Amino acid sequence: MEAGPAVRDVGCFAAVARHLSFSRAAAELGLSQPAVSQAVGRLERSLGLRLFDRTSRDVRLSRAGTELLPHAEALLAGAAAFSAEAARLAAGPRATVSLVYAPPAGPLVARVARRLARRSPAIDVALRPAGRGAAVAALASGEAAAAVLGAPFPQDLTTAARFHVPVGHLAVPEGDPLAATPLVRPEHLVRRTVLVPGNRPPAGMWARLAARLPYRHHVVADEIDDFAAVLDLVAAGIGLLPVPQLLVSSIRRNDVRFVPFDGGDLRLTYALAWPRDRMSGTVMALVQAVQESLWTR
Numbered sequence: 001m002e003a004g005p006a007v008r009d010v011g012c013f014a015a016v017a018r019h020l021s022f023s024r025a026a027a028e029l030g031l032s033q034p035a036v037s038q039a040v041g042r043l044e045r046s047l048g049l050r051l052f053d054r055t056s057r058d059v060r061l062s063r064a065g066t067e068l069l070p071h072a073e074a075l076l077a078g079a080a081a082f083s084a085e086a087a088r089l090a091a092g093p094r095a096t097v098s099l100v101y102a103p104p105a106g107p108l109v110a111r112v113a114r115r116l117a118r119r120s121p122a123i124d125v126a127l128r129p130a131g132r133g134a135a136v137a138a139l140a141s142g143e144a145a146a147a148v149l150g151a152p153f154p155q156d157l158t159t160a161a162r163f164h165v166p167v168g169h170l171a172v173p174e175g176d177p178l179a180a181t182p183l184v185r186p187e188h189l190v191r192r193t194v195l196v197p198g199n200r201p202p203a204g205m206w207a208r209l210a211a212r213l214p215y216r217h218h219v220v221a222d223e224i225d226d227f228a229a230v231l232d233l234v235a236a237g238i239g240l241l242p243v244p245q246l247l248v249s250s251i252r253r254n255d256v257r258f259v260p261f262d263g264g265d266l267r268l269t270y271a272l273a274w275p276r277d278r279m280s281g282t283v284m285a286l287v288q289a290v291q292e293s294l295w296t297r
Helices: 007-019 022-029 033-047 063-091 103-119 132-141 205-212 227-235 245-250 281-296
Strands: 052-054 059-061 095-101 123-129 146-150 157-166 169-173 193-196 216-219 241-243 256-260 267-275
Touching (some): 007 033, 007 063, 059 063, 095 103, 095 281, 103 227, 103 245, 103 267, 123 281, 132 146, 132 267, 146 281, 157 245, 157 281, 169 227, 169 245, 193 205, 193 227, 193 241, 205 267, 227 241, 227 256, 267 281
Parallel strands (some): 095 123, 095 146, 193 216
Antiparallel strands (some): 052 059, 146 267, 157 267, 169 241, 169 256
């Protein structure tokens, strides 16, 4: 089998064709001009063709050079793809870590994924938003390696990188009298219905809120994991919803207004959680990425 022209020589030909200049091609390739001229001359001799028409003033592609240039570029692209694939195979299989997360933690999780891609490019992160029940089930089945869960945390899980999300706004329907209130206080909510979850663990945010608002409560579901979805009930006039700052800064709706709410020190607590018997290098890398994202936000 004939060896054919050297890829290096073909690369020099393509560079000269792009610039129509041996000196500029040499600068791009990091070679001397004589080296580029020798490579093109060697390629012309091996092909038995003149690739350029040269004068003392300029360099132009010959007819043969014009017709061969697309093939040269395809050859170079194939060689680059070959090298990239070889490097990927030499590096071994990529690890994938699956992370499920509560929707309110979405902005943090996005920062974590970007940071992990920079710090550990050999690890792919598979992200999936999920409610609390689905997240715990995914951890139990092994479908997910870790999860960003809200408190309280199951006792059979290890947690790290706890963080708090302040709840300082109230979602009200557009046109509601409270929409024009500079700061809503608990006494403003007498005879108003507040949307709450059915599951309100003692000392948790929802239990504290219910104690401070002993008025009418409308239970939405066992858990309120996706605040954005519950806004549909607010817009329909079914009730008012305390919401975290992360939601206020990321959601825009014409039928709902977010007004400041003085409900005391209300906050949701989240943490990265995983089964105690499943610590791995990829989970440790994920823990570090979460911690760094919290420190640098």
